[in-house]
Amino acid sequence: MGSVQKILLIINLVVVVAGAGLVYYSHNILKPKPTDQVAEAESLKNSAVEQSQVKSVPMKKFVVNLHSRGTRLRYLDVEMNILPFHDDQAALIKASEYIFKDVLIEIASHLSPDDLDTLSGKILLENKIKKQVNAKLGEPVVKQIYFSGFIVQ
Secondary structure, X not given: OOHXXXXXXXXXXXXXXXXXXXXXXXXXXXXXXXXXXXXXXXXHHXXXXXXXXXXXXXXXOXXXXXXXXXXXXXXXXXXXXXXXXXXXHHHHHHXXXXXXXXXXXHHHOOOOHHHHOOHHHHHHHHHHHHHHHHHHHOOOOEEEEEEEEEEEO
């Protein structure tokens, strides 16, 4: 054999041995720590209990003029309860009540009264409010919005 073939054979042998060593190392030496199932279940349980005890923040009753094609003035009379992701965000929601009102005016004024009278219209309104308020606050704060009063006239 030529010297070039011997060198290529040695390089090939080194690569194969290194690959086999890497496979052995990754399968036998680098094992993740086993998950403590009891501790993980307890952590999930505590998290669920904590999240289920978050109280909603009531907002004051608010009236928004709606866009109507006729001469008759139409409006939305709404009361909202805001459910935050965490209890410590309730103060932020209360301090940001003006943001909720601004976003509600902006969104509802572009919707027709017929759209708001439907269940899908209410869900659409809720989703748009949540999305825009969370964007303006810069963090996910609003988890759910409950309409305790919702009258379209």
